[in-house]
Amino acid sequence: MQIKAVFKNYEYLLFLGVFLILLPIGYALDLVSVNTVSLWGRYFCFAIAAISVDILWGYTGVLCMCQAFFFCLGGYGIAMHMLLADKGTGVYGAVIPDFMVWNQVDTLPLFWEPFYSFPLALLTTLLVPLIFAMLFGYFIFRSRLKGVYFAIITQALALAMWLLFLRNETLLGGTNGLTDFKTLLGFDLTTSTTKLSLYLLSCMVLVLVYWGTKKLVNSKFGKVLVAIRDSESRVRYATYRVQNYKLAVFVLAAVIAAIGGMLYVPQTGIITPGRMEVKSSIEMIVWVALGGRGNLKGAVLGTLFVNFLYSIFTSLLPGSWLYVLGILFVVTVLYLDHGLIGLPAQIKSIISNKRTSKL
Amino acid sequence: MLAQPDEMTSQLISKDQALRTQALEKLVREKKIEHFPLISAINQKRLYLYDQQLVTIGEPIAADRSDEYQVLKVYPDTKILRNNQGGVMAKKRAELTEVRFSRPARLILLPVLPYVNLVSPKLETRKLAFVQFQQNGNPEDLKILSDARDLENDNYMSRLATETILSIQLKSSKITEKVHSLVDQLVSNQGDNTAYILEQYLEQIPKSHPSYSYILTQKEDLEDRASRIALIQNAFSGVSLGSILIMIALGLSIIYGLAGVINMAHGEFMMIGAYTTFCVQEIFNSISPNSSGNLSFFLSLPLAFVVAGAFGLLIERLVLRKLYNRPLESLLATWGISLILIQLARSIFGDLTSVSTPFVLSGGWEVIPQLVLPYNRLFIIVMTIVLVALVYFFLYKSNNGLRIRAVTQNRDMSACLGISTAKIDAMTFFIGSGIAGMAGCCITLIGNVVPDMGQTYVVDSFLVVVSGGVGNLFGSVIAGLGIGQLTKALEPIFHAVYGKVIILIVIMIFLQFKPKGLFPAKGRISED
Incomplete structure (x- = not known):
């Protein structure tokens, strides 16, 4: 019985085997460079964000086009902490980060203060997207904005926030963003050990987030979410408070995305407003769509697949990536209703349909 | 000899x-x-x-x-x-x-x-020379200045010259009556710098001077007038921005109403229109290098319509026809199409090209001194009015418009009554994309042609469509004007970026009360 259950979930074993055992071993044997390991670590962060898109869009039917913004909120939070923790090690040796010295700011702005200590920074970084999503979501869902309207409003939000973060007055580094981090919790970010640990941490957080959301979507709460996706009015007629469910899942998604961003920034070493552009959010949606909407496995698979393709195409055929991405969008939407994860079933049904039509 | x-x-x-x-x-x-x-x-x-x-x-x-x-x-x-x-x-x-x-x-x-720059053949040089004399001219320069003024036949320049002469006379005159009459002459001359000249003069004379209060009121009147003019200028640029948004939103709104398709590539049809204009100009330049650009621009207007419309038609046939009434999926597919189109434009044309303003549209209409409305922006406004009128007559007064509205209201019933919905869809896409192409052609008058130019306007146009009520012509017009006005009204107070954030907040508050926009579609079919 036990063994049967294990074999039923062979995808999980495969995933854990490859990424938790094979890749680290490969690194230990010098077969895989530390940069490759770190690259996959970053993909896991994207996958965490993709899960947040999937519980929103795939399960609740709310197409949110600002998930990259929440991702970046997490990233900026941890970046601010790292800059403050490294104080005095910048080019100018000042207590405040270097970019503030260029911008003739001499005292640390008040909203940077909570990011000095790690626990407080962690808390703030999770609270900011939570509160933001709660306020924004409350007003949006209260007025029963849904579908296209919701997508467009969140898109406008992403645009506005991107413009805001580009400014120097917001004291978040402007166009250049935040960069030049040295340590996290005292560990040197440039060493391979730290990179490997961050990779393992991302992998484990991904597994944890996956497990948690899986529990969630299989719970009664999750069933209501799916019901909202399929027919919102009927759920409302059944006296469910639809907006509360939507708000809860929206806030949860924002926090999950922020966690992804928090793990992402120490591994890339830079966060710029470019990450929160409208197109980054839409790209996250296409990861989910390609992998298989309404399927958490699909979200992870789609993210890893698209990003892997990205790294191949940008190195082999620079300039062609946008064509590939554009075609991926169109093909996914037109032909892959259930994404890559549903492809075998789709092919099977086409074949059996043909067979029945022959009879 | x-x-x-x-x-x-x-x-x-x-x-x-x-x-x-x-x-x-x-x-x-x-x-x-x-x-x-x-x-x-x-x-x-x-x-x-x-x-x-x-x-x-x-x-x-x-x-x-x-x-x-x-x-x-x-x-x-x-x-x-x-x-x-x-x-x-x-x-x-x-x-x-x-x-x-x-x-x-x-x-x-x-x-x-x-002195020699006062008679330079270049207008800008002459302007600078006169302004310099306003700053540090002496009474002995007056003879030359007035000779130079006699040579001017440009309205603006002779006003500037008169202003210069009067300001020098004012600075050197001591008699009260003379000062009064000089100030009056200065004010009625309506030069650009009069308020500044008076302000400087006020700083020179003691407060006890008999004409001090008179000059002060004159100066304040002038400043009031300047701020009123700035207000009008601002409102005008609001209308012109609004018209661009309307032109783009027009096609977006019709297409969404008819097919339930959110067209993220709509901005790229605009870009195609702009590049059509650019190509027509290049072709004309290679045939006759000295052409003024009039003919090429006005020829490219209908051409931009046809080319962008053709692209729209092609995309409808190939992709969107399978996505009717699936707005979210169509949104993703058209986003992919827009990525491809942008990259295509980038690899063909490079990153920065510009279209020169045709000769007839350069310059501006001087309504009163200091209030100049640029012809290119006026043209865009007029063009929008014409387009809105045409679309209105087409939708509400022609047979095809009637069919489009019928399919918009109830696709199945229209099909039952013998309307070829496929034909209507194709036509609507052609027209909707074509209008965006014309908008792109107009935008070349005020900005550069870049591959991702569509993206700058398309989010704003979406907001126009959403707050106007999807699929509603007049909602789009009113919302477009409103958002355009609001943007320009907030710009002088806040920075443009904060203005944008504020507009978003305003729209969100507005949608609290009107979740389906200004003019929501009536009927019970809109709910699932």
Whole structure:
């Protein structure tokens, strides 16, 4: 019985085997460079964000086009902490980060203060997207904005926030963003050990987030979410408070995305407003769509697949990536209703349909 | 037979250094406005001898003949020399004998140099020269200034010259009545800098001066007037921004209403229209390099419509036809299409191209002094009004428009009644995308043509569609004007970026009360 259950979930074993055992071993044997390991670590962060898109869009039917913004909120939070923790090690040796010295700011702005200590920074970084999503979501869902309207409003939000973060007055580094981090919790970010640990941490957080959301979507709460996706009015007629469910899942998604961003920034070493552009959010949606909407496995698979393709195409055929991405969008939407994860079933049904039509 | 050179010319071209110096000193002493072109030519080392006349070279004769110049006679009178056929004479530098002056000789001219720019052929130079005299002119300059004013036939420049003269007179006059009348003249002259001149004058005189309060009220009136004009200018740019948004939102709204398709590639149809305009201009330039751009621009308007419409039709046939009434999926697919189109434009045209404004649309309409409405923006507004009117008549007064509205309301029922919905869809996409193409053509008048130009406008246009009520023509017009106005009204108070954030907040609050926009679609079918 036990063994049967294990074999039923062979995808999980495969995933854990490859990424938790094979890749680290490969690194230990010098077969895989530390940069490759770190690259996959970053993909896991994207996958965490993709899960947040999937519980929103795939399960609740709310197409949110600002998930990259929440991702970046997490990233900026941890970046601010790292800059403050490294104080005095910048080019100018000042207590405040270097970019503030260029911008003739001499005292640390008040909203940077909570990011000095790690626990407080962690808390703030999770609270900011939570509160933001709660306020924004409350007003949006209260007025029963849904579908296209919701997508467009969140898109406008992403645009506005991107413009805001580009400014120097917001004291978040402007166009250049935040960069030049040295340590996290005292560990040197440039060493391979730290990179490997961050990779393992991302992998484990991904597994944890996956497990948690899986529990969630299989719970009664999750069933209501799916019901909202399929027919919102009927759920409302059944006296469910639809907006509360939507708000809860929206806030949860924002926090999950922020966690992804928090793990992402120490591994890339830079966060710029470019990450929160409208197109980054839409790209996250296409990861989910390609992998298989309404399927958490699909979200992870789609993210890893698209990003892997990205790294191949940008190195082999620079300039062609946008064509590939554009075609991926169109093909996914037109032909892959259930994404890559549903492809075998789709092919099977086409074949059996043909067979029945022959009879 | 060569003409005999006059005395000044023969002195200037003689070999005798003393004679030349004498001639230069005479020029400086006389300080005659007629001599300024000559002095300017000497100072810029562009004095030549041609046919025993003193000449200088003007602008190059044509863009592709940059080594041949117009020839201007500078003494004793100024005129452009003509060749035997009566056309403008073109000479290369080598064909003219240069008349050289040593640096010490040219330094003799120093005292008159501030004046020579007053008669420069370039308007900008003249403008600057007059403004300098407003700052530090003396009563002894008045004669030359008023001579220079008599030479001006441009309305704006003669106002500026009068202003300069009056300001110098004001500074030097002591009699109260005289001051009054000078201030009145200044005010009625309606020059650009009058308020500033009065302010400076107020700083010079003591508060006890009998005309102090009078000048103060005059100055404040002028400043009020300036701020009113700024307000009107701002409202005007709001309307012009709004019209662009309306033009883009028009097609977006019709297509969404009809097919339930959110077209993220709509901005790219605009980009296609803009590049069509660019291509037409390039073709015209290669045929006749000196064309003013009028014909090419007005020809590209309908062409942009057709080309963008054709692209829209193609995309509808290939992709969107399978996505009717699946707005979220269509949103993703069209986003992919827009990525492909942008990258395509980038690889064909490179990153930055621009279309030159056609000659008839350069400049502006001076309603009253200081209030100038640029023709290109006026044209965009007029174009929008025409387009909205055309779309209205097409949708509400023509048979095809009736069919479009029928399919929008109930696709299945329309099909039952014998309307070919596929044909109607194709037509609507063609028209919707074509309008975006025309918008792109108009936008070349005010901005550069870049591959991702559509993206800047498309989010704003979406907001227009959402707050106007999806699929509603008049909702789009009102929302477009509203958002355009609001953007421009917030810009002077906050930075443009914060303005955008505020607009988003305003729209969100607005949607709290009107979740389906200004004019929501009526009927029970809209709910699932």
